[in-house]
Amino acid sequence: MSEAAPETASSGLRERKKRKKRERILSAARALFLEHGFEGTTTRAISEAAGIGAGTLFTYFRDKRSLLVHLFVDDIEAQVARAAERLDPDAPIVDQAMHMFGACFDFYGQDLELSRTIVKNLLFLDPEDSAHLDGATFGFLQRIAGRIAVAQARGEVRSSVDPLAAATCFFGQYYVALIAWTSGNFGGRETVEALLRGSLELIRDGLVPVANSQEPRDM
Amino acid sequence: MSEAAPETASSGLRERKKRKKRERILSAARALFLEHGFEGTTTRAISEAAGIGAGTLFTYFRDKRSLLVHLFVDDIEAQVARAAERLDPDAPIVDQAMHMFGACFDFYGQDLELSRTIVKNLLFLDPEDSAHLDGATFGFLQRIAGRIAVAQARGEVRSSVDPLAAATCFFGQYYVALIAWTSGNFGGRETVEALLRGSLELIRDGLVPVANSQEPRDM
DNA sequence: CGCAGAAAATGAGCGCGTTCATTTTCTTGG
DNA sequence: CCAAGAAAATGAACGCGCTCATTTTCTGCG
Numbered sequence: 001m002s003e004a005a006p007e008t009a010s011s012g013l014r015e016r017k018k019r020k021k022r023e024r025i026l027s028a029a030r031a032l033f034l035e036h037g038f039e040g041t042t043t044r045a046i047s048e049a050a051g052i053g054a055g056t057l058f059t060y061f062r063d064k065r066s067l068l069v070h071l072f073v074d075d076i077e078a079q080v081a082r083a084a085e086r087l088d089p090d091a092p093i094v095d096q097a098m099h100m101f102g103a104c105f106d107f108y109g110q111d112l113e114l115s116r117t118i119v120k121n122l123l124f125l126d127p128e129d130s131a132h133l134d135g136a137t138f139g140f141l142q143r144i145a146g147r148i149a150v151a152q153a154r155g156e157v158r159s160s161v162d163p164l165a166a167a168t169c170f171f172g173q174y175y176v177a178l179i180a181w182t183s184g185n186f187g188g189r190e191t192v193e194a195l196l197r198g199s200l201e202l203i204r205d206g207l208v209p210v211a212n213s214q215e216p217r218d219m
Numbered sequence: 220m221s222e223a224a225p226e227t228a229s230s231g232l233r234e235r236k237k238r239k240k241r242e243r244i245l246s247a248a249r250a251l252f253l254e255h256g257f258e259g260t261t262t263r264a265i266s267e268a269a270g271i272g273a274g275t276l277f278t279y280f281r282d283k284r285s286l287l288v289h290l291f292v293d294d295i296e297a298q299v300a301r302a303a304e305r306l307d308p309d310a311p312i313v314d315q316a317m318h319m320f321g322a323c324f325d326f327y328g329q330d331l332e333l334s335r336t337i338v339k340n341l342l343f344l345d346p347e348d349s350a351h352l353d354g355a356t357f358g359f360l361q362r363i364a365g366r367i368a369v370a371q372a373r374g375e376v377r378s379s380v381d382p383l384a385a386a387t388c389f390f391g392q393y394y395v396a397l398i399a400w401t402s403g404n405f406g407g408r409e410t411v412e413a414l415l416r417g418s419l420e421l422i423r424d425g426l427v428p429v430a431n432s433q434e435p436r437d438m
Numbered sequence: 439c440g441c442a443g444a445a446a447a448t449g450a451g452c453g454c455g456t457t458c459a460t461t462t463t464c465t466t467g468g
Numbered sequence: 469c470c471a472a473g474a475a476a477a478t479g480a481a482c483g484c485g486c487t488c489a490t491t492t493t494c495t496g497c498g
Contacts, residue, residue, distance in 0.1 A: 014446080017446090052447075052448090053447055053448040053449060054448075054449060054450095055448055056448065059446065
């Protein structure tokens with residue numbers, strides 16, 4: 001009875017235990033990071049809370065930062081997906097971008113100190129984790145590029161603009177704003193968000209003189 | 220100001236020794252960082268090379284990263300100043316910006332792996348070091364803003380644009396390009412530089428349709 | 439079953455950056 | 469010139485992230 005080809009990954013006792021343990025590690029790490037911050041949490045504390053030996057943790061995650069990345073990427077991808085659903089496709093492109101970026105700011109704002117660590121560590125990862133993150137980032141970029149393409153179709157954006165290039169340009173401004181915010185010393189969220197909006201509007205309007213009939217809008 | 224008094228800070232034996240020792244630490248650290256990289260250099264090795272005890276190092280620099288920042292900031296400020304002198308004030312604004320950014324890329328390109336560590340660690344510093352760095356960054360921003368203001372005066376850039384805001388916008392793209400480059404996985408210097416130039420041109424031209432070609436505008 | 443080999447778990451131990459109680463060196467007033 | 473106090477230097481020791489030789493647990497097969 002039990003013999004019938006249970007070679008699929010999900011069925012072995014070993015696999016089940018591994019998955020359970022992995023979940024326990026992640027949830028222990030999440031709780032401890034939120035309570036004591038990233039640096040205030042020792043890997044030994046995580047191991048203990050997850051009920052495993054100190055070394056076992058590193059058979060599941062390469063290092064402490066990798067743990068943080070895995071916790072983070074899933075969360076923010078969900079947040080972004082939710083924000084994308086609530087997007088008004090007819091709104092001006094800058095508003096749509098700010099809606100998406102604002103959703104990310106909501107996420108990071110939940111725990112600014114932890115976000116500081118996240119942003120810092122997301123920049124330079126080992127190739128494996130990096131691939132995981134880059135996938136998410138590229139998905140995000142493509143969402144924005146898609147909105148720009150639609151704006152292009154309705155004539156809000158020049159047709160000679162490459163949507164992905166424009167999205168990357170927007171994203172760059174967002175990223176710097178995020179760094180500025182989480183690194184502190186650049187004002188609160190409202191300030192940073194206002195500066196970001198200003199930058200996006202500048203990109204929309206361009207530096208060259210006498211753009212065209214479209215009057216500059218102030219916010 | 221006045222160096223008349225013989226008993227001022229500069230003359231005591233203590234002060235002289237301190238300054239000498241500080242110099243020895245910096246030069247030892249520079250040599251070791253270049254030879255073995257940042258993480259490959261232990262603070263004990265620096266102490267030994269500087270001829271001091273292991274703990275003494277931390278009475279001169281708060282921590283290992285602070286040492287890196289002090290080494291770095293002076294160097295790159297000099298590099299930027301030199302580049303600013305060679306700047307052609309009549310060149311198109313995007314070319315001028317790329318000239319400045321290119322000078323920074325030259326600097327970082329000297330030792331890409333070390334630069335990776337530098338860029339990563341410059342983002343989030345203790346307030347004291349942060350102030351040191353922010354000064355340099357703001358100086359850099361103002362240089363670019365100045366060039367934009369000149370371009371504005373000759374009609375290359377709309378007069379309604381705030382030069383500092385535009386410089387910040389340019390700088391944001393540069394910074395993301397720098398992160399992309401030093402974090403690897405985004406192509407070599409030529410690729411990154413070309414992408415950066417594309418972004419700057421996009422900002423110059425704007426997203427809105429029918430931006431006229433750059434006809435000069437009288438003032 | 440049992441047994442051999444693979445996979446996973448373990449915790450003592452390593453090297454690191456950093457701290458701190460103690461010692462050494464310099465300054466200063468009498 | 470000396471004593472007393474301040475400043476600076478010191479290296480043993482700490483806690484950290486992470487490794488690795490060893491032990492434990494699971495699997496497939498005769």
